[in-house]
Amino acid sequence: MTADIEIRNVSKHFGAMTVLDDLSLFIKAREFIVFLGPSGCGKSTLLRMIAGLETVDTGEIAINNERIDHLPPGKRGIAMVFQSYALYPHMSVRDNMAFGLENIGMPRDLIDARIKESARILEMEHLLERKPGQLSGGQRQRVAIGRAIVKEPKAFLFDEPLSNLDAALRTRTRIELAQLHQRLQSTMIFVTHDQVEAMTLADRIVVMNNRKIEQIGSPMEIYDRPATKFVAGFVGAPAMNFVEAMLDRSSRNATARFADGIAVQTEIASDQTIDGKYTFGIRSEDVRIVPAGQGNADGVVDVLERLGERTLVYARLGDGQQIVGSDAGNSRVAVGDKVGLAFDGRKSHLFGETGRAWHAREV
Amino acid sequence: MDDRRATPPTALPAAGVRAASIDIYAPQWRNFIFVAPFLFFFTMLLLVPLFWGMWLSFHKADTFSSGNFVGFGNYIRLFHDKVFLQSVWNTFYFVLLTVPTLALIGLFLALCLNRRTRTAAVLRTLFFSSSVLSVTIVTLIWRIVFIPNVGLLSTIYGWFGATAPAFISDPSLAMIGIAIATVWWCIGLPMMLFLSALQQIPQDIYEAAALDNANRWQTLRSITLPSIKRTFVLVVIVQIVLQFQLFGQAWLMTRGGPNNLTKPIVLYIYDTAFRRWDLGMGAAASEVLFILILMAAMAQYLVTRSKAGQA
Numbered sequence: 135m136t137a138d139i140e141i142r143n144v145s146k147h148f149g150a151m152t153v154l155d156d157l158s159l160f161i162k163a164r165e166f167i168v169f170l171g172p173s174g175c176g177k178s179t180l181l182r183m184i185a186g187l188e189t190v191d192t193g194e195i196a197i198n199n200e201r202i203d204h205l206p207p208g209k210r211g212i213a214m215v216f217q218s219y220a221l222y223p224h225m226s227v228r229d230n231m232a233f234g235l236e237n238i239g240m241p242r243d244l245i246d247a248r249i250k251e252s253a254r255i256l257e258m259e260h261l262l263e264r265k266p267g268q269l270s271g272g273q274r275q276r277v278a279i280g281r282a283i284v285k286e287p288k289a290f291l292f293d294e295p296l297s298n299l300d301a302a303l304r305t306r307t308r309i310e311l312a313q314l315h316q317r318l319q320s321t322m323i324f325v326t327h328d329q330v331e332a333m334t335l336a337d338r339i340v341v342m343n344n345r346k347i348e349q350i351g352s353p354m355e356i357y358d359r360p361a362t363k364f365v366a367g368f369v370g371a372p373a374m375n376f377v378e379a380m381l382d383r384s385s386r387n388a389t390a391r392f393a394d395g396i397a398v399q400t401e402i403a404s405d406q407t408i409d410g411k412y413t414f415g416i417r418s419e420d421v422r423i424v425p426a427g428q429g430n431a432d433g434v435v436d437v438l439e440r441l442g443e444r445t446l447v448y449a450r451l452g453d454g455q456q457i458v459g460s461d462a463g464n465s466r467v468a469v470g471d472k473v474g475l476a477f478d479g480r481k482s483h484l485f486g487e488t489g490r491a492w493h494a495r496e497v
Numbered sequence: 498m499d500d501r502r503a504t505p506p507t508a509l510p511a512a513g514v515r516a517a518s519i520d521i522y523a524p525q526w527r528n529f530i531f532v533a534p535f536l537f538f539f540t541m542l543l544l545v546p547l548f549w550g551m552w553l554s555f556h557k558a559d560t561f562s563s564g565n566f567v568g569f570g571n572y573i574r575l576f577h578d579k580v581f582l583q584s585v586w587n588t589f590y591f592v593l594l595t596v597p598t599l600a601l602i603g604l605f606l607a608l609c610l611n612r613r614t615r616t617a618a619v620l621r622t623l624f625f626s627s628s629v630l631s632v633t634i635v636t637l638i639w640r641i642v643f644i645p646n647v648g649l650l651s652t653i654y655g656w657f658g659a660t661a662p663a664f665i666s667d668p669s670l671a672m673i674g675i676a677i678a679t680v681w682w683c684i685g686l687p688m689m690l691f692l693s694a695l696q697q698i699p700q701d702i703y704e705a706a707a708l709d710n711a712n713r714w715q716t717l718r719s720i721t722l723p724s725i726k727r728t729f730v731l732v733v734i735v736q737i738v739l740q741f742q743l744f745g746q747a748w749l750m751t752r753g754g755p756n757n758l759t760k761p762i763v764l765y766i767y768d769t770a771f772r773r774w775d776l777g778m779g780a781a782a783s784e785v786l787f788i789l790i791l792m793a794a795m796a797q798y799l800v801t802r803s804k805a806g807q808a
Contacts, residue, residue: 187704208710220701224723233719234709281705 136320137198137211137288138163139184144193146179153179155345156193161323166315169325170332171342172368180342181291181325185214197288208237213282214291217298219274221266227277228262231284245284252283255317272303279314289321296331308334329369333357341365359493363485366415372446372458374483375421379414381484383407390414390484394453396431400482401494413485420481421459423447423467429474433457435467449473550787553780560774571781581782583757584765587672591743591761594676595683596736602680603687603732608721610688611695621692628685632745639678640665640750665751671759675746682746683739687732694728695721727800734797741790762786 139161146154154176161167169177182188184195186207195203202210222230228249235245253259256276266274275295282290292311296304312335315322326332332339333353341348341356341364349361360366366374379390382397383404390398390412398414426432433449436456445465448458459475467473484492554572557565575581606624610617627635642649643664654661664674698721706716722729744763747753753760753768760768762782770779 185704185708187707207704207707212708214705214708216701216705218699218701220699220705222702222705222720224726225719233706233711237710237712237715 136163138165139289139321139323140194140196140199141180141184142194142196144180144183144195145191146176146183146188147191152345154183157347158193159340159347159350161321163321164319166312166322166324166335166337168332168336168339169323169342170327170329170336170339170369171348172327175342176345177325177327177340177342178293181214181293181323184210184289184323185212185291186210208234211288212291213285213287213289214293215275215278215282215295217294219266219278219295219298221274221277221281223266226263226265227258227269227280230266230277231281234281234285248284248286249280252280255283255314256280271299272307275299275307279311283318287320289323290318292322292324294326295324296326296328304331311335329371333369339369341368343368360483360491362489362491363413363415364489366483366485366491370417372418374415374417375457376485377414377455377457379412379484381407381412387479388484390482392431392451392453392455394451396451398430398477398482399479400484401480402482402484402492403495407484407492408486410487412487415483415485415491416477416481418446418458419444419460420478421457422476422478423449423459423461423465424474424476426472426474429476431457431475431477432472433475435469435471435473438465438467438469440465447473449475550780550783553777554784556777558776558780560776567777571777572785574778575781575785580757580760581762581765584760584762585785587757587759588741588743588761591672591676591679592737592740594673595679595740596733598676598680599683599687599736599740600729600732603684604691604725604729606684606688607691607695608717611692621688624688625685627682630682632682633749635678635682636746636749639674639681643674643750666755668755668758671751671755675743675750675759678750679740679743679746683736687736690728690732690735691725694725698724730800731797734793734800737793738790738797741786741793762789 141157141159141161144154144157145152157180169180171177179188183190183203186202186205190203193203194201197211222233225233231249231252232245235248249262250259253262256279258273258276258280261269261273261277266277269277275298278295296307299307308331311324315335324331324335333356336353338350338352339356340350343364349356349365351359351361356365356369360369360374363376367376377390377392379392379398381404382389382391386404388400388402388404388407390400392398392414398416400414422429431451433451435447436450437448439446439448440463443463445461445463445467446458447461447465447467448456450456457475459473461467480494482494486492555566555568557567557570610621610624630638640648645651645661645663645666648661650661650664662670664670664677702720702724703716706720711719742763743761744767747759747761747764748767751759753764763786766779766782766786769775769782
């Protein structure tokens with residue numbers, strides 16, 4: 135069982151504070167959607183409104199074209215996995231999973247069959263008689279997911295479910311969640327502030343900031359063609375380089391000129407741009423390290439981060455601006471060296487004063 | 498990476514200097530002086546009287562002499578004394594009346610007042626405020642309520658042309674009257690204990706229960722009550738220990754009457770030891786009460802220990 139979810143012009147206020155401002159979003163059936171954004175952007179509130187744990191001030195939420203925003207949480211046909219797992223501490227794993235089904239009067243044999251099946255899927259048959267206090271963090275996480283699966287919901291909601299796990303377990307659980315989605319073919323909404331989780335899990339990412347949706351798109355759309363400066367800066371590690379720039383729009387493609395005379399030829403159509411101040415943006419992997427004098431600009435290396443497969447080079451330009459470039463894993467650059475920075479014009483971005491983005495022509 | 502060469506080789510400790518590590522948890526005898534004042538008063542005011550009381554209970558003693566060893570004589574006399582047996586029964590009856598009532602009403606109040614409204618805060622303070630009154634004030638208030646003909650209860654019954662039950666003088670109602678006053682007086686502590694237990698239940702398991710289609714009754718039965726089970730046991734045991742020591746209310750409201758029907762063990766001890774000056778037998782009665790309370794305290798210890806073991 136799966137369902138599409140439509141959010142229409144939803145707003146939410148806590149007292150005088152607006153938490154969500156006129157959001158609309160359509161989530162297709164079987165889609166894995168990730169709400170990504172910094173703390174306090176309203177992503178968890180939106181999820182809790184879908185779940186029925188927060189009221190909707192204005193607007194509507196519908197599942198399969200049926201309005202659900204007036205229904206109590208249990209009647210919406212959705213299941214949620216909490217950040218803290220929210221397992222019932224005095225109940226065994228089996229009772230935790232059975233509780234929701236018992237409450238709707240499901241026959242015992244059907245409940246048992248469902249618990250057996252989801253325990254098999256999650257490989258936790260041996261945990262069924264234990265209490266949550268006797269489980270590790272990863273096992274509790276599994277139980278929380280199992281408790282959601284047995285309900286066979288129309289949609290799964292995940293509220294930062296991986297944030298309490300250690301790094302190794304988080305990576306593994308992430309992969310398991312992706313597999314689970316493949317297997318169950320259910321609509322899933324996942325809230326996180328971790329861009330790696332968002333990039334790896336999502337069919338589409340909804341980037342939220344400051345009460346609003348900044349961009350909705352596939353992970354690569356979000357990464358390659360961020361709609362706003364916020365998205366460009368929030369997604370990707372290290373964050374995109376930003377430099378204040380003036381625009382030379384005399385030729386077909388715009389040229390960005392930095393304050394100290396550095397010029398970068400972009401592939402952004404001049405006639406698409408408008409007058410005004412710009413911020414030039416480029417990701418570290420699109421800034422190559424070359425011998426001094428051979429790139430668009432020269433800089434002195436401040437810090438090196440050796441990640442193994444590549445080396446991040448933090449170089450300072452003449453005017454003090456720091457640019458992060460990327461070199462080979464076995465780079466011989468050392469701190470204090472003078473290096474050249476070669477910007478890839480095809481991968482450059484421009485951001486207007488309102489934050490709106492321009493990208494290179496699509497090939 | 499040249500700086501590594503600059504580091505001197507690890508210096509060996511100079512001869513004669515012992516680089517001993519200090520175990521900061523090792524016992525230090527001088528720390529004893531910090532607990533000595535407490536230990537002195539604990540010994541003098543608690544331990545000595547405790548064992549002196551035991552010693553007294555095996556002796557024939559009055560105010561002027563504590564002489565002959567009588568073995569279990571005092572205890573044998575005690576268990577042949579109908580008044581003592583009556584007072585033991587009275588005490589159990591009183592505990593039976595008050596403890597379940599305190600636990601259930603305390604729980605009910607806590608469930609009702611566990612919310613963040615101003616009204617709830619005012620009511621919490623109000624229900625707790627009776628606990629700060631002294632027993633004299635409490636019994637005074639309830640005597641005014643219960644007093645025949647002119648009391649509050651009589652007045653209210655009078656409006657409907659009925660006669661109020663005689664809570665102080667009726668043999669079958671006197672203990673109930675004392676129990677009502679006691680519940681009114683003591684309800685604050687159980688309520689506060691339950692409130693703090695309720696506030697420790699994480700909000701998200703209620704949200705999970707809401708998503709699990711649990712109605713209010715199912716939530717109460719399956720989430721709330723199991724979560725505060727240990728507090729419930731704790732409240733019951735604490736109240737048993739407290740209510741076994743009934744004295745002031747019975748003394749001030751009924752003087753143990755009518756016909757010794759409201760005389761609790763402590764009042765019996767007081768009468769025996771300090772009005773009839775039979776210290777040995779009073780001490781023996783004290784030991785009986787001590788054992789009764791000790792059993793309740795042991796039960797509390799076992800319950801709290803198993804809690805710690807499971808956590």
